[in-house]
Amino acid sequence: MLLMPKRDWQWRYDDSHGVLSVSLGAEMEFLTPYKSKLLIPDALSELEFSVEHAKFYIDFVELLTKSINISDAAKVQLALNGTAAYFLLKPQMPKSWFFDTSSMCVYSEIGKVFQLRCQGNSVQVLVVETSIQASLVMLLSKELALNSTKTLMQFECIKVMHDRLHPLKMNRAIAAA
Structure with missing residues (x-):
């Protein structure tokens, strides 16, 4: 409910x-x-x-x-x-340096789910706020170690540039005519 x-x-x-x-x-x-x-x-x-x-x-x-x-x-x-x-939340500056750059251009909007990749790990994030160049995203996964001293926990937010957002892989069915 x-x-x-x-x-x-x-x-x-x-x-x-x-x-x-x-x-x-x-x-x-x-x-x-x-x-x-x-x-x-x-x-x-x-x-x-x-x-x-x-x-x-x-x-x-x-x-x-x-x-x-x-x-x-x-x-x-x-x-x-x-x-x-x-x-x-207080306004944040992007902290994109923790994350791998995406090879695909994405369209970020509130409520959209993306992947972030950090040190070989992929996690899902949810866009909470977006602007022209960056988005505030909420971690959906349990946790993510950003480096040896900083860990992002589930539901915590971080701002990243759009070029760090990786689209989710979709299972696409191809119909043959």
Whole structure:
């Protein structure tokens, strides 16, 4: 079952867990993976889940329905994390140097899934925000070691130039006439 935004939803910084959370009513709270150093100052106090946030969340769920085959619970999790990332993360500079360049030109748009390749590993990422040259992507895989000291965990975001996004391999059936 998909959760639809309600008037009582609120963003708040959860000090006990050290991450941004969304209060989804009296008895439910969703924890994002985003720590205080990544968040804009407004995200560190209570903030309403606005109409703009609700619209983005609903649109994101619809995009996920079209782009990947996952459970409703997973869609809610991705959409809440994506909404938090889109509105409440500090702007980032691209960190493309961690990733292999793609030989194909891609069209990046919110909700689209790509691969990133780093040190021989391929992981799937979901576009959360896009601009002319770069996209903010959320890691769908469990984790990715960027180098010997830095690891990106599932649902964390990183900004990369579009030339680092590899299209997913599609299984194409060829019909013979």
